[in-house]
Amino acid sequence: MEILHYTDAHRDFRERLRTFLAEEITPHVDQWEADHIVPKTAWQKMGAAGFLCTWAAPEYGGMGGDFLYSVICAEEMARTNHTGLCSMLHSDIIVPYIDAFGTDAQKKKYLPGCISGDMITAVAMTEPDAGSDLAGMQATAEKDGDEIIINGSKTFISNGINADLVIVAAKNPAEENPYQAVSLYIVEDGTPGFKRGRHLDKMGFFSQDTAELFFNDCRIPAENILGQEGMGFIMLMEKLQQERLMCAIGAQAAAELMLELTIDYCKSHTDAAGKPISKSQAAQFAIVEMMTDVKVGRAFLDKLIGSHAAGENVVVETSMAKYWTTDLDKKIASRCLDLFGDFGITEDCPVARGFRDVRVMSIFAGTNEVMKGIAAKFMGL
Amino acid sequence: MDFKLTKSQKEIQKAAWEFARGEFDKEIIIELSKIQKIPDKITAKAGELGFIGIHFPETYNGGGMGLVEYALVAETFCRKDSTLGTALMFCAYGTECLLRNGDNTLKDTFLPDIVDGQLTSTAAFLEPGQGNDLSKMSTRAEKDGDHWIITGKKVLVPAAPTADVCIVLCQTDADAAPPAGMSLFLVEKGNKGLSIDHPRQNMGGRMLPLADITLDHVSVPENTLIGKAGSGYRLTQQFFMENRIQIAAQAVGTAQGAFDRALDYVKQREQFGKKLARFQVTRHKLADMASKIAAARYLTYYAAWCFDHKTIEPHLAAMAKMTATRAALEVSDEAVQLLGGYGYMTEYEVEHFYRDAKTAELFQGPPAVQKDIIADGIIGKLK
Numbered sequence: 001m002e003i004l005h006y007t008d009a010h011r012d013f014r015e016r017l018r019t020f021l022a023e024e025i026t027p028h029v030d031q032w033e034a035d036h037i038v039p040k041t042a043w044q045k046m047g048a049a050g051f052l053c054t055w056a057a058p059e060y061g062g063m064g065g066d067f068l069y070s071v072i073c074a075e076e077m078a079r080t081n082h083t084g085l086c087s088m089l090h091s092d093i094i095v096p097y098i099d100a101f102g103t104d105a106q107k108k109k110y111l112p113g114c115i116s117g118d119m120i121t122a123v124a125m126t127e128p129d130a131g132s133d134l135a136g137m138q139a140t141a142e143k144d145g146d147e148i149i150i151n152g153s154k155t156f157i158s159n160g161i162n163a164d165l166v167i168v169a170a171k172n173p174a175e176e177n178p179y180q181a182v183s184l185y186i187v188e189d190g191t192p193g194f195k196r197g198r199h200l201d202k203m204g205f206f207s208q209d210t211a212e213l214f215f216n217d218c219r220i221p222a223e224n225i226l227g228q229e230g231m232g233f234i235m236l237m238e239k240l241q242q243e244r245l246m247c248a249i250g251a252q253a254a255a256e257l258m259l260e261l262t263i264d265y266c267k268s269h270t271d272a273a274g275k276p277i278s279k280s281q282a283a284q285f286a287i288v289e290m291m292t293d294v295k296v297g298r299a300f301l302d303k304l305i306g307s308h309a310a311g312e313n314v315v316v317e318t319s320m321a322k323y324w325t326t327d328l329d330k331k332i333a334s335r336c337l338d339l340f341g342d343f344g345i346t347e348d349c350p351v352a353r354g355f356r357d358v359r360v361m362s363i364f365a366g367t368n369e370v371m372k373g374i375a376a377k378f379m380g381l
Numbered sequence: 382m383d384f385k386l387t388k389s390q391k392e393i394q395k396a397a398w399e400f401a402r403g404e405f406d407k408e409i410i411i412e413l414s415k416i417q418k419i420p421d422k423i424t425a426k427a428g429e430l431g432f433i434g435i436h437f438p439e440t441y442n443g444g445g446m447g448l449v450e451y452a453l454v455a456e457t458f459c460r461k462d463s464t465l466g467t468a469l470m471f472c473a474y475g476t477e478c479l480l481r482n483g484d485n486t487l488k489d490t491f492l493p494d495i496v497d498g499q500l501t502s503t504a505a506f507l508e509p510g511q512g513n514d515l516s517k518m519s520t521r522a523e524k525d526g527d528h529w530i531i532t533g534k535k536v537l538v539p540a541a542p543t544a545d546v547c548i549v550l551c552q553t554d555a556d557a558a559p560p561a562g563m564s565l566f567l568v569e570k571g572n573k574g575l576s577i578d579h580p581r582q583n584m585g586g587r588m589l590p591l592a593d594i595t596l597d598h599v600s601v602p603e604n605t606l607i608g609k610a611g612s613g614y615r616l617t618q619q620f621f622m623e624n625r626i627q628i629a630a631q632a633v634g635t636a637q638g639a640f641d642r643a644l645d646y647v648k649q650r651e652q653f654g655k656k657l658a659r660f661q662v663t664r665h666k667l668a669d670m671a672s673k674i675a676a677a678r679y680l681t682y683y684a685a686w687c688f689d690h691k692t693i694e695p696h697l698a699a700m701a702k703m704t705a706t707r708a709a710l711e712v713s714d715e716a717v718q719l720l721g722g723y724g725y726m727t728e729y730e731v732e733h734f735y736r737d738a739k740t741a742e743l744f745q746g747p748p749a750v751q752k753d754i755i756a757d758g759i760i761g762k763l764k
Contacts, residue, residue, distance in 0.1 A: 131721045133652040156722040201727035203736065271514035272559070282749045330714065337739060338747040341513045342537045345740045346591055347582040355584065355739065359717060359732075360725045367721055369662060
């Protein structure tokens, strides 16, 4: 019995996506990992094939799909074993801000490009001194006639190099209450005063173009504010549930993939006497324990996806799922490598990249410590 | 019982720290790790100052000290930098096989240069398609007059492309029941028939790229046989016992280095209006980390001390290796977490401590292999 009710249309969509990824994405992944970026044309191919922003309304060029299409996209992308073409971030975390809070004019201007892949998006919240603590944000936005001037530095911005459109969180220096000071702004590539900093070197996520972004007297038209002034925190809070749920979905799919690759290896590789690794009792128990964790995670997650799709407030469970699945990834990656032995030290091992990649998942989108803090708060502790 | 380091041990620790502080350059380490190279001349410098082969007799230019002193140097180097520290401690990898069992002329020929950092060594045990299982070797060495002819393939040999000499485990008696009939040989880089594959890209330990080697009728003189013919498996296990204590010491340093960086960070980083070090959960994380390091360190020192006092047993070395590399992984994992987004960035170093810790946990047998050895030791023979 499936917890989620996937229809034949969903299943066909998953098959089409899987075929598309196998043909158009997976063959290039190693090159993109080496290049530390994904070419924009790959995004356009995704868009042209209908795999970006699947929820978007047909009037903008979308397919108007339900949340399960977003889930399918996130799961299948995770199975490509790379993170550069971070379409989940674009489709189901960033562009929804424009859809939910944008004016008609903004939606008309930006959504078609986001759906076609001509416009890659990034969201700039984190700053060098404000990570999980968004209230500590320093970037400012000040009105000057019919323009807004943005100043500040942002860091760890995913899609930072490729982004054509950046949603920037900045605060009004005149407002003392930090929770009422933040607004969101749309900054287009090429706006004077908007510069990209370093393309950051990191443990994993090699194909993902994480970067610093700088705003120096960056002037944007006043109509580029996204949503109401001072409502930044409220908008972020509203959207963070889905952001963290998407992370959990990606993490769950990554755990499933790593375990699957490891089981294949253990069944097809032997010791000197010709006995497959999977016949070792210790390996069997390790695999069974991992599979149990993965299945427990899947059941919890699918239930949560159903609740979220039904519009329920599941902030506690989402925080739990984000921390639990991303911790699970670390544990599974490490235990899987143990089964590969010395071969696990090399990047030729199919789980080595996963080991490096998943390590950031317990940090981004709110650290797992922040997740526990949120759960504690909403549990009334 | 005396847990104090002697005056000379403290001096060694201090000298190792000063060397590492003076010679280990963070930027250079990060850049060279990307291309899997070790900084120029650093091996020679470490050799010149007596850090390589500190546990070798003075007759071979060694320090005439024991594994405890080796452990202090390894820990100190890896604390400063896990990648370079490990690479330096591995530039004499496998040489203990030669020192403890080799022919005198062979020792005279190679040991002084290795100890001085003029030559580097490695060792090749693993073969394709059998994981960590060394009970059967496909690589064969056959006697031909006063030479041995070696043919076979070895995999995942650390720093194979740069090593000048390589200890190779071969089957010399094809009819012996596994794991009998194996022998160790010393093969030089220039030997005809020895070819080294392009090194693999490492996930961790990026100054020690693993490469596969092929031996196609490599002819080596009789005296390159280390120990007696047929003793190869036993000598390999003896070497592994020693090497596991060495890896444990490197892991203790890796854990400490990650801890140092995390501690510095949480003492200065403020979030939610206060220093991270003031949050109870941060304090408890640090308490866990420090406890794990202490447990790993004293078990490792004890194993090294037992080795020096000739009371070491394989299961104690395996316990030290398993415990210390696990501590290194858990502590560096928590260090990455405490540094948040910075922890994932190359520039902040702890990310490579984490990869190096996992590498140490996998190298020379992942936990399951160590547990097999420990179980053998503590259960004994069943009736």
